[in-house]
Amino acid sequence: MFFRKVVSAFVVGSVAMTSWLGVVDQTDAKEVEKKDRIKSNFQYENLENYFTGFDGSFVLYDTKQSQYTIYNKEKSVKRVSPNSTFKVPHALIGLQTGVLKDENTTFKWDGTVYPFAGWNQDQTLKMAIQNSTIWYFQSVAERIGAAREQFYLNAMSYGNRDISGGLTNFWLQSSLKISPLEQVEFLKRFVNYQLPFSKQNIDIVKQILVMEQKNGAVLSGKTGTGWKDAVINGVPINGWFVGYVEKEGNTYIFATNIEAENNATSGKAKEITFNILRDKHIYE
Numbered sequence: 461m462f463f464r465k466v467v468s469a470f471v472v473g474s475v476a477m478t479s480w481l482g483v484v485d486q487t488d489a490k491e492v493e494k495k496d497r498i499k500s501n502f503q504y505e506n507l508e509n510y511f512t513g514f515d516g517s518f519v520l521y522d523t524k525q526s527q528y529t530i531y532n533k534e535k536s537v538k539r540v541s542p543n544s545t546f547k548v549p550h551a552l553i554g555l556q557t558g559v560l561k562d563e564n565t566t567f568k569w570d571g572t573v574y575p576f577a578g579w580n581q582d583q584t585l586k587m588a589i590q591n592s593t594i595w596y597f598q599s600v601a602e603r604i605g606a607a608r609e610q611f612y613l614n615a616m617s618y619g620n621r622d623i624s625g626g627l628t629n630f631w632l633q634s635s636l637k638i639s640p641l642e643q644v645e646f647l648k649r650f651v652n653y654q655l656p657f658s659k660q661n662i663d664i665v666k667q668i669l670v671m672e673q674k675n676g677a678v679l680s681g682k683t684g685t686g687w688k689d690a691v692i693n694g695v696p697i698n699g700w701f702v703g704y705v706e707k708e709g710n711t712y713i714f715a716t717n718i719e720a721e722n723n724a725t726s727g728k729a730k731e732i733t734f735n736i737l738r739d740k741h742i743y744e
Contacts, residue, residue: 507531510732514718518736519640521648523711530641539620539637540717543684544592544726545700546631548665549646550600551585553612555661559603560585563664567599575693589668592683594692598628615656618646633686633698643702643715651704651711669703677707677743683726695722699729705743712742 507518508531517535521528530536554560563586574580578591588596601609606627613621619638623630630636638646649655653662669680681703687694697719704713716733718724737743 501526502528502530504530504533507736510735511718514720514724514728514732516716516718516729516732517640518733519644519715520736520740521644521713523648523651523713524709528644535717536641537639539639539642540698540719541633541636541686542619542631542638542643543633543686543698543700544594545643545682545684545702546636547589547592547597547684548650548669548682548702549612549616549618550597550631551589551665551668552650552655552657552661553604553609554585554600555664556612556657557604557608559600563668567596570595585664586668589665589682594632601628612656616646616649618642629691632691633688640715640717643700643717644713647702647704647713647715651713671703675744677705679703679705679743681730683730685724685726696725697721699724699726701726701729701733705737707742712737 510516510518511531515532515535517530517532517538519528519530519536551560554565555562563584565585566582567588569580569582572595574595576591576593578587579593579595583591583593583596585596587593606623609623609627609630610621613619613623613636619636619642622635622637625632625634625636646655650662650665653659655662666680669682671679671681673679681701684698684700684702685696686698688697689695699718700716702715704711714733714737716729716736718729718732734743
């Protein structure tokens with residue numbers, strides 16, 4: 461019963477984005493009026509100076525004003541692999557299925573030496589998100605199984621919902637793809653408890669995602685990098701930083717994506733995001 465109620469809320473929360481993209485043909489006059497009103501809440505801004513050398517997009521949603529600010533309209537709806545930003549929904553799926561119990565659920569390191577020192581030890585869920593430890597979530601995926609992964613991707617309407625790239629790799633520069641605008645829509649539902657997961661499980665992930673606090677504002681987020689010709693540590697061609705800022709009773713939800721032949725890292729996406737948020741006096 462709980463799942464049905466949450467899924468219903470999730471579907472309602474998805475209408476704004478679906479209408480704007482024109483996926484659903486609305487013929488009723490009131491629905492057309494509603495769609496026009498939704499479209500009026502999208503404003504486009506030239507932020508190209510922040511993205512020098514990258515094909516990038518930035519999407520910001522001001523919750524209090526119900527206002528979207530978008531740089532690069534075309535790329536804001538282009539789907540690319542989520543890479544490690546998928547650890548947010550993946551943690552939720554793991555918790556909801558019981559594969560993960562809480563933020564302290566520990567998986568043993570098998571001794572494989574990785575190029576990132578933080579990976580070369582036993583990992584809790586909290587550590588695996590903060591270290592962006594791929595092997596931990598590959599183990600999570602194996603325990604969840606393809607059927608349940610697909611079920612929850614469908615229930616969340618997460619991107620193109622495609623896991624054909626393989627159970628332990630589908631989100632890693634592979635078959636699963638999502639746009640910056642869809643990332644923001646997902647995080648809107650996450651923040652507002654409109655996803656098919658319990659409040660307790662959402663709160664666990666929210667706590668883990670907190671990165672820093674300053675001047676009365678709290679920043680939560682997740683990075684992600686996609687590499688060419690390698691699962692990890694190849695040529696970085698796809699960089700993400702997604703998250704939200706809670707400040708003065710408002711929540712600002714954002715997604716930044718950059719692509720390039722090289723150097724398109726999550727670190728660079730994060731730097732760009734910080735610069736934009738600072739200049740907009742959202743997080744400074």
